[in-house]
Amino acid sequence: MDQVLFVAAEASSVTYAQRILETWKKQGRKIHAFGVGSQDMENLGFERLGKSEEMAVVGAAEIINSYGLLKGVFDNLVAEAEKRRPKVAVVMDYPEFNLMLAKKLHAMGIPVVYYISPQVWAWRKGRVKTIKKYCKKVFVLFPFEVPFYEEHGVPVEFVGHPLLDELDEKLIDNADYLKTHRNQVGIRDDEIVLGLMPGSRRLELKQHFQIQLDAARILSKKHANLKIVILTAPTFTKEKMQDYLEDFRLPYILLKDEPFRMIHLVDMMLVASGTATLQVGLLQKPMVIMYKMKWLTGIFAKLLVRGTKYYGLVNLILGKEAVPERFQGDVTAENMAALLDRYITDAAYKAEVKKDLASLRQYLGDKGATSRVVKALDEYLTV
Template sequence: MDQVLFVAAEASSVTYAQRILETWKKQGRKIHAFGVGSQSMEDLGFERLGKSEEMAVVGAVEIINHFSHLKAVFNSLVEEAEKRRPKVAIVMDYPEFNLMLSKKLHALGIPVVYYISPHVWAWRKGRVKTIKKYCKEVFVLFPFEVPFYQEHGVPCEFVGHPLLDEIDDRLTDDKEYFKTHRNQCGIRDDEIVLGLMPGSRHGELRMHFQIQLDAARILARKYPTLKVLILTAPTFSKEQMQDYLEDFRLPYILMKDEPFRMIHLVDMMLVASGTATLQVGLMKKPMVIMYRMKWLTGIMAKMLVRGTKYFGLVNLILGREAVPERFQSEVTPEKIAALLERYIVEPEYKASVINDLAQIRSYLGDKGATQRVVNALDKYIKA
């Protein structure tokens, strides 16, 4: 049986890796996949050497705190790769870990493919040299990434964005279904639904969730029909989220479902920067993007992010601040609540943001990304 190594440590990467495994299973392929992944991947027969829910850390301080565990997983991956000699290693996002791993795997003669590559076209462009040195190929999600990698001599293939395969078209354009879906979830027609997406990592939850809840409280004082929808990331249980809600007295729904189905229910979203912003953007939901790190990590991030004005993915794609984004000291409940309030009191502003977000889909190619990835991997697995 052919062996394939995966590293899917981020919530979004887990979904895309799972779709590849599901496709192989439907095709009856005899492939044994092992590495870093989720419980849902394990349910498909994936052998976990590292658990994504334990590895989704962010920032220098968090990495230091988890260093011994991350190092143990890293060493285990290298050791097992040397024993098993997988046909290909598919590394996804998680650049600091994956670029170091790629170097080790390259030295062992194991081909490495980077799928869901770091946004080196936007920040820390020097990493492209490491990718070129240790990766056979990059599968890119955005058409505009192709000329960047070509310019740097990195073999790449545009596969499109796998998020497009996750969207049920009823969720974007069917107004009657929108009303019905909300009513089924206990949302009245007159209620304003504010969605909260604090992030998929433990550090993000600690840094963001309380601020998001406080911003909701401020809005609710002025708008009594406000209802809060709390979207639980795949890496968390509802019970973990509930720990933060003991003193939260506003009407709220705590939900764990497919991301697009949850996003469908909201009128506006307060979202931590990451792939979630693209999910919200594809649903054409007005949003405010926020991100806070520990002080030292934030200083380091500012030093490393050069040559780009934005950190929110939707703004990076569109090349302008289509939706407000705030970082570090600018992330306060009062400032965030004021930005969200514009969507309630300025219908023309809200409509212009929705119009901007509607353009995002044109940047992502066509549906079928997972199948294109599976096809592209065949040259390694069947070799």
């Protein structure tokens, strides 16, 4: 039986890794996958040596606090790879961890492919040298990534964005379906729906959620018919979110569902920077992107992204600030509320933003990314 090593430590990567495992299962393939992943992956037969919900850390302080855990998982992966000799290792996002692991695996002669590659075309471009040295191939999600990797001599294959496989077309611009869906969860037709997505990591929840709730309070004073929908990330339980809501007295709905189905309900979104912004954008929902790190981490981050005009994924892809994005000290409840309020009071502005977001899909290729990745991995496996 072929062995395959996966490292899927981020909430988005977990979904895409899970889809690969599901495809192999449907095909009846005799493949044993192990490494870092989620409980849902484990339910498919994946052997977890690291839990994604414990490893999705961000920021220097949180990484230092989790160092023992991360090093333990890293060392275990290296030892098991040495023992099992997997046919291929599929590493996803999580660049600091994965590039160090790729170096170790490369030294063992184990081929490494990078799926959901780091955004080296946007910041810290020097990492492309490490990818070239230790990875056999990179599967990229955006067409414009191909020339970048080719220019640096990295074997690359454009597979398209797997998010498109998750997207149900009836969730886009279908007024009747939206009305029905909203009524099902208790949203009245006359309500303005603000969605809150504070992030999928523990530190993001701590840094963002209270500011988002305070912004909603400010906005509700101006718009009495505001309804708040709080979207729970796959890495959290509703109970965890409830811990932050004891003093929140506005009418709200706390949801945990498929991300696109939750996003479908809203008129606008206040969202932490990350893959979630792309999900919101694909449903053409106007948004404000925010990200607030601890002070010292923020200073390092600014140094790392020098020369990069935008940090929100939607704006990076579109090459302009199609939606407002704010970072660090500019992330205040007052600023967030004011930016969101413009979507309510300025119909022309809202329409322009929706038009920009509608153009996102042309940058993401066609549906079927998972099947293309599965086919590409056959090069390393027993077919």
